[in-house]
Structure formats: C-alpha cells, structure tokens
Amino acid sequence: GIGIREVLLTSGCPGAEEKCIVRVEECRGPVDCGWGIPISAGLACVKMSCIYIPPENRFKYVWKMLIPSKIAHILPDDSAVMEVCRGTRSVTFQCETQENGNIIASVKYTVYATTETQTKKPRRIKTEQSRTATDAILVFCVVTGIIVTLGVIFAMIFMILHW
Secondary structure, three states: OOEEEEEEEOOOOOOOOOOEEEEEEEEOOOOOOOEOOOOEEOOOEEEEEOOOOOOHHHOEEEEEEEOOOOOOEEOOOOOOEEEEEOOOOOEEEEEEEEEOOEEEEEEEEEEOOHHHHHOOOHHHHHHHHHHHHHHHHHHHHHHHHHHHHHHHHHHHHHHHHOO
C-alpha cells in the first residue's frame, strides 16, 4: 500500500533478538510492499541497495533481473550495492538477502529507460494550461476593476453636478 513500512530482518539480528528493524522507508507497491528507493538515480545510471545491516559481508546477496513471463535471470553481481545504467527499456531488478541459505529479506527496483526519464512533458503542458487560465483570470479582473472605477468616477461627477 501507499505509506511507510519498516524493513525487518527475521534472522541474523544482533544479540538474541528475533526481529530487528533495518530501516524505515516509503512504500509504493502492493500491500506486502517489496519496492525500494534507489540510493542515487541520475539520468544515466541508478545505484540500488540490498537490505542489510552492518557488517554487510555476513550476508549473501543474489541480484535478479525480472523478465515478464520468463524465469528471472540471476546476475553475477553479489554485492550489497549494484549500479545499473539505463537502457532503451525499463527493467525490474530484485535483490534477495540470504543468510545460511535462507532468504531473510527481498527488495525490488524498477529502472526506467532513458527515454522515459526525459519525456515527462505532461507537467509542462499542465503548467502552460494553468498559465493561460491564470492570464485569463488576471485580464478579467483588470477589466472589471477599470469598469468599476469608471462607474464610481461618473457617479461622483453626477452627484457633484446635481448638488
């Protein structure tokens, strides 16, 4: 759901704790929300992070490229942070954090294509439309103000002449 979620580890926590909070983050996916926010996202590349707590070398990380209607492609990168450069189409990646062969956390990222990041023009169109509407309202107010002012002046002149 839309809101905030806590990312928890269910195994590998410090001390005798059964669960520990890794971080709190914005949740934009389905109710079970496995979508993350990249560490950094530029026009050319995106840097993504698996879920972990220090020391990061205590876990194994498995990065997958998710392809619709196909088996996920496992990537050779086994680090906690991965950098991907944008291509010609959107790609979804998933990182599974594993400890002793068990998946203890998972996060997904969608890396949008270069063309999708550059074609965000609806906001400009809306801005131009709102400027046009604002200009029309401004002209209406100015014209109305001039008419009312002239009416008041004529009324004062009429009152002075008939006094």
